Amino acid sequence: MTIVSKALDATIIHHTGTFIRFHKTDVAHLPPNERACDIELPDGRVVRGKFAANRDLLNINGRDLVRWIKSWLPETQSAKVTIHPVGTADKIRIELSGKSGFPSVRARNGVMAKSPKVKGLTRERKRVAFERWERDPGLRRAVLAAWGPKCQVDGCRAEVFTAGVTIVNPLVDVHHLQSVSASGDDSPANLVVLCLMHHGLIHRAKNVSLKTNGTVQFTADGVKFAAKRDLRKLNEALSWRP
Numbered sequence: 228m229t230i231v232s233k234a235l236d237a238t239i240i241h242h243t244g245t246f247i248r249f250h251k252t253d254v255a256h257l258p259p260n261e262r263a264c265d266i267e268l269p270d271g272r273v274v275r276g277k278f279a280a281n282r283d284l285l286n287i288n289g290r291d292l293v294r295w296i297k298s299w300l301p302e303t304q305s306a307k308v309t310i311h312p313v314g315t316a317d318k319i320r321i322e323l324s325g326k327s328g329f330p331s332v333r334a335r336n337g338v339m340a341k342s343p344k345v346k347g348l349t350r351e352r353k354r355v356a357f358e359r360w361e362r363d364p365g366l367r368r369a370v371l372a373a374w375g376p377k378c379q380v381d382g383c384r385a386e387v388f389t390a391g392v393t394i395v396n397p398l399v400d401v402h403h404l405q406s407v408s409a410s411g412d413d414s415p416a417n418l419v420v421l422c423l424m425h426h427g428l429i430h431r432a433k434n435v436s437l438k439t440n441g442t443v444q445f446t447a448d449g450v451k452f453a454a455k456r457d458l459r460k461l462n463e464a465l466s467w468r469p
Contacts, residue, residue, distance in 0.1 A: 230287075230317055234309050235256060236310075237307075238308070239306040242302070242303055251283075251284075257278070257315060261279060261280050265317065269322065269457070272295075273318075276288060276289030299359060307321065307323075307324040308321050308323050309321075362455070366401070370418055370420065374461060376399045377399065379419055379443075380425050381452065381453045385424060399421060400420070401419075402418070403418060404439065418458060434446075435447045436465055442454070442455055
C-alpha cells in the first residue's frame with residue numbers, strides 16, 4: 228500500500244508543531260501504521276519524511292520537511308495543499324494551492340526560476356558577448372613611471388583619503404584619447420593620465436569632443452576641461468617618438 232491511496236487535501240501547519248496534517252475523514256486512505264516515505268516538494272527536491280499514524284493527528288513530518296516549511300511559511304500560519312501518490316512506492320508529491328503564498332522558484336541547483344518583480348528588472352538574463360581589444364600590458368606602467376600617478380587635467384586636485392590620511396598616489400587611469408577599438412594605437416601621443424572622476428565623466432558622457440592642438444581639450448556633455456602632458460619627457464623615458 229502506498230502512503231496515500233488517492234490525492235488527498237491536507238493542511239501545512241507551522242505553529243508549536245510543524246507538519247502536514249490530514250483530515251480525520253481520510254483515515255481509510257492512509258496507512259494503519261507509522262511509515263517512512265519520500266516527499267517530493269513543489270520545488271522539485273525530494274526529502275525524507277515519516278507518516279505518523281496518530282488517529283487524533285494524522286500527519287507527515289520530518290526534519291527536512293520542517294526546514295522547507297519554515298523557509299517560506301510564516302510562523303502561526305497555515306497553507307492548503309494536495310498530497311498525491313507517486314507510483315507504487317512509499318513516495319508522495321506535495322501540490323500547493325494557488326493561494327498558499329509559496330514563492331515560485333526552481334530550487335534544483337539553487338536557481339531562481341523567475342526574477343522578483345522589481346521595476347526595470349528583466350525576467351530573463353541574457354549572455355552578452357563583446358570584443359576586448361588588446362593593449363600593451365607594459366604601457367600603463369611606463370606612462371605612470373614617466374608622468375607620475377597624477378591626473379593631468381588642469382586644476383584637478385583629486386585626492387583619496389583613508390581614515391584622515393592622504394594617500395600619496397591617488398587612483399588614476401591611463402586613458403586612450405582615440406579608442407583602441409576605433410583604430411587608436413598604443414603610443415604616448417594617444418595617452419593621458421586621468422583621475423577616476425574625469426575618466427568616468429568621459430566614458431559616461433553621451434557627447435564627447437576632443438582637440439589635441441598642443442593641450443588635450445575635452446568637452447563631455449558640455450563640460451570643458453583640458454589636460455596638459457609633457458610628451459618629450461615620456462618619449463625620452465621610453466625612447467619612443469609620437
